[in-house]
């Protein structure tokens with residue numbers, strides 16, 4: 025019996041959580057109002073993730089909010105099948 029050839033590595037799927045080394049706070053600023061992380065309410069340097077905003081989906085795209093990776097502290101609600109983080 026010959027050994028079965030090793031399977032080629034699975035094609036990497038795109039990470040849906042888009043992370044960036046730093047936020048692009050100026051790009052998303054509206055007028056004089058700078059955008060800030062909705063959790064810590066600052067735009068301090070650090071890795072950010074783009075979190076799609078519910079209700080903004082259009083043609084496979086959605087508006088998104090920049091959130092510091094370090095600020096994320098999600099919880100899993102098993103009963104309702106939700107992963108969430110309540111913001112103050």
Ligand SMILES: [Zn+2]
Nearest residue numbers: 061064092095
């Ligand atoms: Zn933050």
